[in-house]
Amino acid sequence: EAAVTQSPRNKVAVTGGKVTLSCNQTNNHNNMYWYRQDTGHGLRLIHYSYGAGSTEKGDIPDGYKASRPSQENFSLILELATPSQTSVYFCASGDVGLGQNTLYFGAGTRLSVL
Amino acid sequence: AQSVTQPDARVTVSEGASLQLRCKYSYSGTPYLFWYVQYPRQGLQLLLKYYSGDPVVQGVNGFEAEFSKSNSSFHLRKASVHWSDSAVYFCVLRMDSNYQLIWGSGTKLIIKP
Numbered sequence: 001e002a003a004v005t006q007s008p009r010n011k012v013a014v015t016g017g018k019v020t021l022s023c024n025q026t027n028n029h030n031n032m033y034w035y036r037q038d039t040g041h042g043l044r045l046i047h048y049s050y051g052a053g054s055t056e057k058g059d060i061p062d063g064y065k066a067s068r069p070s071q072e073n074f075s076l077i078l079e080l081a082t083p084s085q086t087s088v089y090f091c092a093s094g095d096v097g098l099g100q101n102t103l104y105f106g107a108g109t110r111l112s113v114l
Numbered sequence: 115a116q117s118v119t120q121p122d123a124r125v126t127v128s129e130g131a132s133l134q135l136r137c138k139y140s141y142s143g144t145p146y147l148f149w150y151v152q153y154p155r156q157g158l159q160l161l162l163k164y165y166s167g168d169p170v171v172q173g174v175n176g177f178e179a180e181f182s183k184s185n186s187s188f189h190l191r192k193a194s195v196h197w198s199d200s201a202v203y204f205c206v207l208r209m210d211s212n213y214q215l216i217w218g219s220g221t222k223l224i225i226k227p
Contacts, residue, residue, distance in 0.1 A: 004157070040123075042204060042219040043158075090157060103150075103215075105157030 003027065006091050006106035013113050019078040021109050023091030030095050032074040033103070034058070034066060036087040043090065049074055081113045116141040118207045120218035127195050128226045135190040135221050137205030146208040147188040149179055152220075153201045161203070164188065175199070197225045 003026045013019045025032065030051045035043040045058030047066035055066040063085060065077040074093075078085055088110050094103035119138045127133050139145055149161040162173025169181040179190045188205060205218040 040219055042217040044217075045215070092158075102160045102163070103158070105159070107155075107157045 004091055004093050004104050004106040006089075006109050009107065009109060011109060011111045013078075013081045013111065015082060015113060017081050019081050019085075019111065019113075021076040021078075021089055021091075021111070023074045023076075023106060024072050025074075025091075025093040025104070026072065027093050027104055028071065029093040029104075030071075031093065032068065033092045033094075034064075034074070034076045035090045035092065036060070037090060037108070038087050046076065046089075083113045085111065086113045087111060116207065116209060116216055118205050118216050118218040120203075120205055120221045122221050123219070124222045124224060126224040126226060129197055130194050133190075133192040133195045133199075133223070135203050135205075135223065137188045137190065137218060139186050139188065139205075139207045139216075141186075141207055141209060141216075144210045145188075146210065147179075147181060148206040148208070149173065149177070149188075149190050150204045150206060151201045152204065158204065161190070195223075195225055197227065199223060200225045 005024045007022045033048045034046045037043050044060050046064050047058050049055050049068040052070050067075045088108050090108050091106040092103040117140045121136055147164045150158040151161045152158045161177055162171050164171045164181045172178050177192050181188050202220045202222045204220045207216040
């Protein structure tokens with residue numbers, strides 16, 4: 001069974017603070033993704049990665065950094081958190097391409113920036 | 115520009131009734147289409163997918179979807195809903211050019227007892 005684990009599940013941060021969201025996958029997928037989910041917007045892609053050492057900007061990368069130190073781990077970093085980054089964040093893994101199109105999602109991290 | 119539209123933010127259906135969730139896409143290339151489901155306080159799971167061939171595709175838990183090129187649609191259906199189907203459903207388009215995924219805004223399905 002494919003598995004994607006996110007930590008923490010809930011986080012309260014202060015404005016201007018640094019936040020790191022972690023994601024671990026045991027699927028041996030090359031691709032990993034960070035999305036945020038807000039009411040009325042569905043999922044929006046923040047950053048993604050094709051493999052260890054690679055990070056790419058998604059549709060809404062401003063204010064976020066990503067790090068992929070290994071095949072299994074993909075982190076999302078908010079250097080200076082703002083209230084507009086209050087959201088639910090989802091990590092996913094999957095080898096999106098010909099014949100392989102399923103994404104496997106973590107349970108999400110609920111972030112509140114006060 | 116490519117897009118996915120789910121026109122209904124919320125749909126309420128009585129348990130045992132039939133269901134259709136609408137999805138329209140805009141894309142000039144060959145679309146690959148998916149439905150994902152998000153149960154309360156959980157991540158998202160793949161429900162079904164369409165690449166080519168038979169326009170009606172079967173998914174898990176009795177769900178099916180029908181692709182229509184002429185209508186640019188990929189509507190999700192179920193003959194008889196159960197209370198456990200309460201969730202948010204997302205329609206997703208994958209572009210064949212760069213494998214990028216375009217997500218609809220989701221439809222929240224509410225099942226009345």
